[in-house]
Amino acid sequence: MNQRENNITLAHGSGGRAMHRLIAEVFRSRLSNPILLQGDDAAELTLEAGRLAFTTDSYVVRPLFFPGGDIGRLAVCGTVNDLAMKGARPLYLVASFIIGEGLMMDILERVVDSMAQAAAEAGVSIVSGDTKVVEHSACDGLFVTTAGIGRIEAGWTVSGSNVRPGDVIIVSGTVGDHGMAVMNARGDFGLGGEMASDAAPLWDLVAPMLNCGGVRALRDPTRGGLATTLNELAEQSKVRIVVEEECVPVRDWVRAGAEMLGLDPLYLANEGKLVAVVEAERADDILKVMRANQKGREAAVIGRAEAGEPGVILRTSIGSHRPLLMLEGEHLPRIC
Amino acid sequence: MNQRENNITLAHGSGGRAMHRLIAEVFRSRLSNPILLQGDDAAELTLEAGRLAFTTDSYVVRPLFFPGGDIGRLAVCGTVNDLAMKGARPLYLVASFIIGEGLMMDILERVVDSMAQAAAEAGVSIVSGDTKVVEHSACDGLFVTTAGIGRIEAGWTVSGSNVRPGDVIIVSGTVGDHGMAVMNARGDFGLGGEMASDAAPLWDLVAPMLNCGGVRALRDPTRGGLATTLNELAEQSKVRIVVEEECVPVRDWVRAGAEMLGLDPLYLANEGKLVAVVEAERADDILKVMRANQKGREAAVIGRAEAGEPGVILRTSIGSHRPLLMLEGEHLPRIC
Numbered sequence: 001m002n003q004r005e006n007n008i009t010l011a012h013g014s015g016g017r018a019m020h021r022l023i024a025e026v027f028r029s030r031l032s033n034p035i036l037l038q039g040d041d042a043a044e045l046t047l048e049a050g051r052l053a054f055t056t057d058s059y060v061v062r063p064l065f066f067p068g069g070d071i072g073r074l075a076v077c078g079t080v081n082d083l084a085m086k087g088a089r090p091l092y093l094v095a096s097f098i099i100g101e102g103l104m105m106d107i108l109e110r111v112v113d114s115m116a117q118a119a120a121e122a123g124v125s126i127v128s129g130d131t132k133v134v135e136h137s138a139c140d141g142l143f144v145t146t147a148g149i150g151r152i153e154a155g156w157t158v159s160g161s162n163v164r165p166g167d168v169i170i171v172s173g174t175v176g177d178h179g180m181a182v183m184n185a186r187g188d189f190g191l192g193g194e195m196a197s198d199a200a201p202l203w204d205l206v207a208p209m210l211n212c213g214g215v216r217a218l219r220d221p222t223r224g225g226l227a228t229t230l231n232e233l234a235e236q237s238k239v240r241i242v243v244e245e246e247c248v249p250v251r252d253w254v255r256a257g258a259e260m261l262g263l264d265p266l267y268l269a270n271e272g273k274l275v276a277v278v279e280a281e282r283a284d285d286i287l288k289v290m291r292a293n294q295k296g297r298e299a300a301v302i303g304r305a306e307a308g309e310p311g312v313i314l315r316t317s318i319g320s321h322r323p324l325l326m327l328e329g330e331h332l333p334r335i336c
Numbered sequence: 337m338n339q340r341e342n343n344i345t346l347a348h349g350s351g352g353r354a355m356h357r358l359i360a361e362v363f364r365s366r367l368s369n370p371i372l373l374q375g376d377d378a379a380e381l382t383l384e385a386g387r388l389a390f391t392t393d394s395y396v397v398r399p400l401f402f403p404g405g406d407i408g409r410l411a412v413c414g415t416v417n418d419l420a421m422k423g424a425r426p427l428y429l430v431a432s433f434i435i436g437e438g439l440m441m442d443i444l445e446r447v448v449d450s451m452a453q454a455a456a457e458a459g460v461s462i463v464s465g466d467t468k469v470v471e472h473s474a475c476d477g478l479f480v481t482t483a484g485i486g487r488i489e490a491g492w493t494v495s496g497s498n499v500r501p502g503d504v505i506i507v508s509g510t511v512g513d514h515g516m517a518v519m520n521a522r523g524d525f526g527l528g529g530e531m532a533s534d535a536a537p538l539w540d541l542v543a544p545m546l547n548c549g550g551v552r553a554l555r556d557p558t559r560g561g562l563a564t565t566l567n568e569l570a571e572q573s574k575v576r577i578v579v580e581e582e583c584v585p586v587r588d589w590v591r592a593g594a595e596m597l598g599l600d601p602l603y604l605a606n607e608g609k610l611v612a613v614v615e616a617e618r619a620d621d622i623l624k625v626m627r628a629n630q631k632g633r634e635a636a637v638i639g640r641a642e643a644g645e646p647g648v649i650l651r652t653s654i655g656s657h658r659p660l661l662m663l664e665g666e667h668l669p670r671i672c
Contacts, residue, residue, distance in 0.1 A: 009666070015559025015605075016663025020568075039572055040496050041555065042391035042422040044488060049385035055378035056430035056483055057466040060474075086378040094392035096481045098434070130393040130481075134670060138396075138476045145432045145466075147392055147483030152380065160376050219377065223351025232356075236375055269351075327352025330345070334470060 008103040013133030026105070027129060030112045031119070035092075035127040043127035045092060050154065053088035055079060056147035062334045064107065064141060066185035068177075068196030069271070072111035074336055075144040076118035076126075077201045077271055078222065084203040085218040085274065087158035087210055088150030090122055095146045096130040100139035111142065122201030124148065153210070162216040163237035165307040168283040170276045172205060172290060173198070173298040175226045176254040179268030179335055189260055191253040200272030205296050208289040214282025219275050222336055224327040225267040229275050230303075230312045231326040240308035243324060246317040247302045266314075267327050269335045277305065344439040349469030362441070363465060366448045367455070371428075371463040379463035381428060386490065389424035391415060392483035398670045400443065400477060402521035404513075404532030405607065408447035410672055411480040412454035412462075413537045413607055414558065420539040421554040421610065423494035423546055424486030426458055431482045432466040436475035447478065458537035460484070489546070498552040499573035501643040504619040506612040508541060508626060509534070509634040511562045512590040515604030518671055525596055527589040536608030541632050544625040550618025555611050558672055560663040561603040565611050566639075566648045567662040576644035579660060582653040583638045602650075603663050605671045613641065 011018035028036060035043045059075045069077075080090040095115065099108065119126055177198040184191045202220065209215055217237070221229035226248065234241045250265045258265045272295060278286050283301060290296030314324040347354035364372060371379045395411045405413075416426040431451065435444065455462055513534040520527045538556065545551055553573070557565035562584065570577045586601045594601045608631060614622050619637060626632030650660040 010669045011664075011666040013559075013669065014663055014666035015561075016564050016665070017661075018665070019559075020662070038495065038497075040422055041418040042389040042424065042484075042486070044422060045388045045390055047383065047385065047388055049383065052381045052383055053378040054381055054428060054430055054485065055464050056432045056481070058432040058434050058468045058481060060434060060468045060470050082377040086376055086380060088378065092390060094390055094483050096392045096394040096483075098394050098396060098479055098481075128391050132394045132396045132479075132670075133666075134396050137473075138670075139479075140474045143434055143468075143475075143479065145392070145394060145434075145481035147430050147432075148378075149390065149485065150378070159374070161374075223349075223355075225351075228352050325353075326356070327350055328347075329352070329354070330347040330350035330469075333346045333349065334468075334474075 006105055008099050008101060008133055010101050010133050013131055019131060022131060026109055026112055030116045031126045033125045035125060051152040053083045053086040053150045053152055055082040058143060058145040059336060060143050060334050061336050063185050066182050066197055068181055069199035070111060070114050071142060071144055072114035073118045073199050074271055075146045076115050076122060077199050078336060079146040079148040080122045080124060080201045080203060081220045083148050083150035084206045085220055087156040088152045090124045090148055090150040090203055093124050093126045093146050093148045094128045095126050095144060098139055098143040099133045100136045100141050101133055102136045103141055118201065122203060156210050158215055158218050160217050160219060160233050160236040163233050163239050163277045163305050165239055165305055166280055167216055167277045167305040168280050168301055169241060169303040170278060170287060170299055171302050172274045172296045174249040174251045175270055175273060176250060176265035176268030178271040179332055180254045180257045182335055184257060189257055191257045195253050198270060198272035200295055202274055202295060205290060205293045209276060209286050212282055212285045212289055214279035215276060217277040221270045221273060221275055223269050225269055227266040227324045228327045233277060234310045234312050238310050239305040240310060241303055241305050241312045243303035243312060243314050245314050247300055249298050249300055263331060342441055344435050344437060344469055346437055346469050349467055355467060358467060362445055362448055366452045367462045369461045371461060387488035389419045389422040389486045389488055391418040394479060394481040395672060396479050396670050397672050399521050402518050402533060404517055405535035406447060406450050407478060407480055408450035409454045409535050410607055411482045412451050412458060413535050414672060415482040415484040416458045416460060416537040416539060417556045419484050419486035420542045421556055423492040424488045426460045426484055426486040426539055429460050429462045429482050429484045430464045431462050431480060434475055434479040435469045436472045436477050437469055438472045439477055454537060458539060492546050494551055494554050496553050496555060496569050496572040499569050499575050499613045499641050501575055501641055502616055503552055503613045503641040504616050504637055505577060505639040506614060506623060506635055507638050508610045508632045510585040510587045511606055511609060512586060512601035512604030514607040515668055515671055516590045516593045520593060525593055527593050531589050534606060534608035536631055538610055538631060541626060541629045545612060545622050548618055548621045548625060550615035551612055553613040557606045557609060557611055559605050561605055563602040563660045564663045569613060570646045570648050574646045575641040576646060577639055577641050577648045579639035579648060579650050581650050583636055585634050585636055599667060
């Protein structure tokens with residue numbers, strides 16, 4: 001910038017000169033790709049005919065930075081993963097920023113750097129965007145909204161409504177890492193050095209699973225955690241899901257933090273994990289390709305779908321059964 | 337809802353039970369379409385091969401409701417218009433809501449009703465969405481972000497970088513209506529009963545213009561107004577644009593309000609107007625089809641592109657010339 005500006009001002013959202021400088025010097029330079037550089041209000045893409053997935057999410061996480069990620073990484077991974085969970089190869093994202101006046105410019109730059117890195121990891125381009133600035137009293141820092149489109153390859157049909165009795169439930173790794181890492185970043189509970197969010201783009205894990213055949217449903221257990229996601233699947237497909245508690249992988253620091261805070265890891269958010277519901281006879285092959293990827297190394301079968309009243313039943317390590325309900329209320333606001 | 341809730345709470349953004357109720361009862365019921373009802377985290381669409389436009393904008397306007405529109409209508413029209421300005425028929429939108437805790441439920445319902453109506457007017461479907469709730473201190477009500485995709489018909493290439501010397505500049509109607517209507521809604525300046533935002537979807541105005549041929553560039557002059565948009569076109573295409581001040585249509589109440597507030601209508605935001613740059617020999621035909629549509633009834637030629645130093649020159653009614661610069665600073669925060 002002509003004179004280096006250290007903070008975002010309302011002028012950066014005006015549509016005028018300051019906004020054009022911000023776009024050129026903070027966004028376009030970091031996210032650079034030929035489509036973004038077209039410079040019109042909408043990006044032009046060329047696509048083959050076929051089935052597309054289209055999705056959006058807003059990200060309001062606090063703090064903006066935490067071990068293992070930040071709001072920018074979440075904003076890319078979360079939307080990429082929503083596409084992947086529909087069996088779609090993520091292709092293009094757009095990103096919209098609502099910034100509280102006074103945000104330090106280098107914080108915004110770090111967020112955009114992180115988005116650029118996550119987009120490269122995920123193999124997507126960020127092709128268009130928008131910036132609004134509001135008074136500090138109206139936004140305590142930064143909200144990021146992304147939308148994405150992806151291509152669903154011929155023959156793949158993955159939906160939360162496809163689960164059938166007899167199907168096997170797989171989780172791709174430990175649950176609760178993201179939720180507990182963000183909680184710890186808010187008020188250090190001393191959970192140790194390995195503590196980090198799992199935020200990661202998952203298409204490279206999903207594609208070989210789909211190639212195995214037999215994948216009925218995929219869902220990333222973000223807000224509300226594994227328990228809520230399983231309830232969504234049970235309701236959408238009208239099945240009962242039985243989960244073996246001791247089969248659900250949970251890291252020691254997540255378990256310790258959850259006990260300290262009176263939380264259940266099964267309700268903690270994940271940002272780099274998936275739940276897959278697969279045909280029983282394909283489960284072994286699918287587990288094998290999952291475990292060949294670092295992101296699925298700890299993949300585990302955690303339960304089965306059954307005919308019966310829609311809902312989720314948890315079988316505990318001592319053999320008792322209890323209903324595992326969808327999250328009620330809100331215990332961890334602004335976790336993503 | 338089981339017990340009717342009058343206000344949004346953090347639980348409505350939890351991912352859990354309350355959020356599922358909100359989605360079903362406020363969003364899905366109002367925006368209903370077969371794709372939205374798929375119920376997965378991403379919507380599945382089927383598209384023909386070809387060129388697509390993809391765009392996003394966040395909307396942070398205050399107040400949420402104003403004569404002629406509201407944040408929901410803007411969130412649909414603004415994104416639809418960004419697609420139309422790329423020569424793309426708007427097809428599908430996704431919408432993401434960041435809600436301040438405590439927002440009255442019926443305000444949210446009115447906004448979603450308005451989005452449904454605007455989407456119907458524009459011929460688009462809202463196919464997926466997201467809801468986040470933050471503490472009231474972090475968002476003073478409601479922010480809406482939409483993203484949209486549209487199809488660019490074969491043969492149409494419209495870009496802000498296509499303007500050439502000799503081209504004619506057309507504006508589709510009066511400028512400043514939206515900016516002044518929102519300003520008046522903030523602090524009633526007594527501008528009279530006809531005062532209203534122009535917020536409207538513009539594809540039905542654009543399609544016949546494109547069918548005429550000779551449309552080089554389209555842009556909707558939102559934040560920063562006509563003056564800023566013309567500067568963008570001049571910079572992107574490296575041309576000089578000369579505007580005849582007295583040819584720019586401005587309503588009396590906009591002129592009166594702008595004088596009272598010390599503002600220039602050429603910098604006031606518009607949400608239902610477009611600037612078209614067209615080949616000189618096609619200008620008459622294009623004006624004719626524009627005027628046949630209510631949204632273009634007052635369309636006027638306001639200037640020309642010339643070779644020369646990139647920039648915009650205003651020729652005033654007394655024949656003097658002055659540079660018309662891009663907006664500097666910010667005089668109307670949160671106008672859209």
